[in-house]
Amino acid sequence: MESIWTLGSRGVAEHPSLSGEADADVAIVGAGITGLTAALPLAEAGFKVMVLEAGTVGSGVTGGSTGNLYATLASGQAPLRHKWGDEVAAEVVRARGEAVDHVEALVKRFSIDCQFQRQPAYRLVADERQHAGHDLNEELDALVSAGLEVEMTNAPGLPFDSWGLRIANQAQFNPLHYVQGLASALLGEGVVILQHSPVREIEAGKGRLRTDEGSVTAKHIVQATHTPKGISLVQAGMPVSREYAVSARLSSGEYPEGILWVLDPFHSLRSYRHGDDQYLMVIGEKHPTGEHRGDHYQLLREYLAARFDVEAFTHHWSAQQYTSPDGLPYIGRMHGHDNLYMATGFAADGLVWGTLAGMLIADQILERANPWQARFGARRITPGKSALQYAKENATVTKHMVKDYLGTEKLDSFDAIAPGQGRVATVEGEKLAIHRTEAGKLKVLSAVCPHMKCIVHWNASESTWDCPCHGSRFDTDGEVIEGPAYHPLARSGEKL
Numbered sequence: 182m183e184s185i186w187t188l189g190s191r192g193v194a195e196h197p198s199l200s201g202e203a204d205a206d207v208a209i210v211g212a213g214i215t216g217l218t219a220a221l222p223l224a225e226a227g228f229k230v231m232v233l234e235a236g237t238v239g240s241g242v243t244g245g246s247t248g249n250l251y252a253t254l255a256s257g258q259a260p261l262r263h264k265w266g267d268e269v270a271a272e273v274v275r276a277r278g279e280a281v282d283h284v285e286a287l288v289k290r291f292s293i294d295c296q297f298q299r300q301p302a303y304r305l306v307a308d309e310r311q312h313a314g315h316d317l318n319e320e321l322d323a324l325v326s327a328g329l330e331v332e333m334t335n336a337p338g339l340p341f342d343s344w345g346l347r348i349a350n351q352a353q354f355n356p357l358h359y360v361q362g363l364a365s366a367l368l369g370e371g372v373v374i375l376q377h378s379p380v381r382e383i384e385a386g387k388g389r390l391r392t393d394e395g396s397v398t399a400k401h402i403v404q405a406t407h408t409p410k411g412i413s414l415v416q417a418g419m420p421v422s423r424e425y426a427v428s429a430r431l432s433s434g435e436y437p438e439g440i441l442w443v444l445d446p447f448h449s450l451r452s453y454r455h456g457d458d459q460y461l462m463v464i465g466e467k468h469p470t471g472e473h474r475g476d477h478y479q480l481l482r483e484y485l486a487a488r489f490d491v492e493a494f495t496h497h498w499s500a501q502q503y504t505s506p507d508g509l510p511y512i513g514r515m516h517g518h519d520n521l522y523m524a525t526g527f528a529a530d531g532l533v534w535g536t537l538a539g540m541l542i543a544d545q546i547l548e549r550a551n552p553w554q555a556r557f558g559a560r561r562i563t564p565g566k567s568a569l570q571y572a573k574e575n576a577t578v579t580k581h582m583v584k585d586y587l588g589t590e591k592l593d594s595f596d597a598i599a600p601g602q603g604r605v606a607t608v609e610g611e612k613l614a615i616h617r618t619e620a621g622k623l624k625v626l627s628a629v630c631p632h633m634k635c636i637v638h639w640n641a642s643e644s645t646w647d648c649p650c651h652g653s654r655f656d657t658d659g660e661v662i663e664g665p666a667y668h669p670l671a672r673s674g675e676k677l
């Protein structure tokens with residue numbers, strides 16, 4: 182399931198994979214927007230930088246995002262102001278605005294062909310009934326107080342009645358083409374980018390990380406992996422969700438311009454042009470990872486078809502998000518190790534947070550003062566603003582641990598599993614993740630997530646095994662797709 186951004190994908194020149202031992206000043210794990218943004222200033226300062234990427238450049242959430250860049254948050258400025266007050270809410274907007282400018286500057290500097298353009302963002306309600314539940318006046322006040330240029334308006338080019346707020350001077354781009362362009366520029370700066378190189382272990386104390394074929398020793402290790410790998414304190418308070426996207430071509434009617442957030446309760450719409458073809462996409466159907474509830478793609482197709490004159494659906498894809506307990510991301514040096522850095526808790530706003538994180542982490546390593554370091558630091562503790570979320574997440578993990586360990590069905594025969602299906606079952610006392618391919622072949626894995634021993638769930642939309650506790654995801658061969666797990670699901674019978 183490839184995202185729309187892969188149309189016209191440029192790829193990045195392959196470097197021979199790592200074998201044996203190597204060293205670097207900075208090893209960056211992950212070639213998404215965070216890792217690549219961090220790599221540039223470090224390489225420019227003369228550091229030897231090595232980026233290790235499990236898949237290919239941008240193949241994580243960056244390449245599955247919506248490509249919207251905005252200074253506020255998709256969840257709204259008013260909730261942020263309510264939680265943190267005027268000063269912090271305005272700081273967030275300033276910091277994020279600087280990050281959007283940074284993207285624009287890099288696009289210009291390296292002539293990255295990624296369709297970057299300034300566009301307004303709209304926060305819209307579609308009828309009076311829905312309006313009752315959304316206080317747009319409060320949101321308007323919060324946006325203006327944070328320094329944004331906002332007005333009440335009707336939406337442009339939408340074929341249904343809607344009105345709401347228009348925030349001027351935000352931006353859109355193709356996020357995959359952007360990071361591919363940035364990676365190519367980094368190769369020119371001497372950065373080594375190793376693709377298809379999953380990191381299996383980080384030994385922060387020794388400043389070393391291992392892949393299947395080799396190891397790298399580095400003075401600084403940056404976990405630009407969307408969520409830190411292995412067991413980390415921050416995971417205990419971060420809900421993990423999946424969200425879905427569908428794109429279509431229209432038979433008639435306008436393709437709407439700008440970033441469009443429709444509060445019904447929440448769908449994000451935007452258009453995209455590739456060559457002579459135009460596309461409209463919708464993003465929504467968010468749910469906790471591992472709690473897959475039906476055909477989310479079909480619901481999005483129905484959403485578009487009910488509102489637009491759809492000629493054909495073209496792409497569908499999904500992506501993951503981690504929401505921090507106090508609403509701000511965790512960026513920078515981790516607890517316990519001065520040479521280990523992370524960037525997480527971006528919710529649905531991480532193209533901008535990731536850019537800011539890359540700038541901030543590079544500044545920390547280069548020992549340059551940065552005004553935002555204290556505000557977004559990964560070592561901050563904010564019990565007053567995050568305790569409730571920690572409690573909720575711990576309850577979720579406990580619920581899944583108890584329910585999934587006690588409640589897994591017993592299976593005497595694999596015949597009940599139809600082609601294309603996956604099921605978790607207890608067989609001879611072992612919790613198994615069993616999948617039958619469309620061709621009828623059985624793939625049997627341990628259902629125990631190697632991260633923290635929760636039981637994975639079958640995700641029928643993606644044909645993956647998803648862990649409901651901290652969001653690790655695995656393909657049907659057990660290989661890690663994303664999340665904190667370092668290691669694949671064990672083959673049945675293998676010791677974990």
Ligand SMILES: Cc1cc2nc3c(=O)[nH]c(=O)nc-3n(C[C@H](O)[C@H](O)[C@H](O)COP(=O)(O)OP(=O)(O)OC[C@H]3O[C@@H](n4cnc5c(N)ncnc54)[C@H](O)[C@@H]3O)c2cc1C
Binds near residue numbers: 210213406530
């Ligand atoms: C549906 C959806 C739409 C979104 N749309 C927007 C949007 O419009 N605007 C916005 O600002 N934000 C958006 N976001 C959020 C944003 O896309 C992400 O927060 C952001 O892309 C994260 O970037 P990253 O570089 O930190 O992570 P990623 O892009 O996920 O990069 C991390 C990389 O690390 C690699 N990796 C992981 N583990 C290992 C390992 N062990 N070894 C080596 N490599 C590893 C992965 O393969 C991956 O490439 C959206 C999120 C979702 C879910």
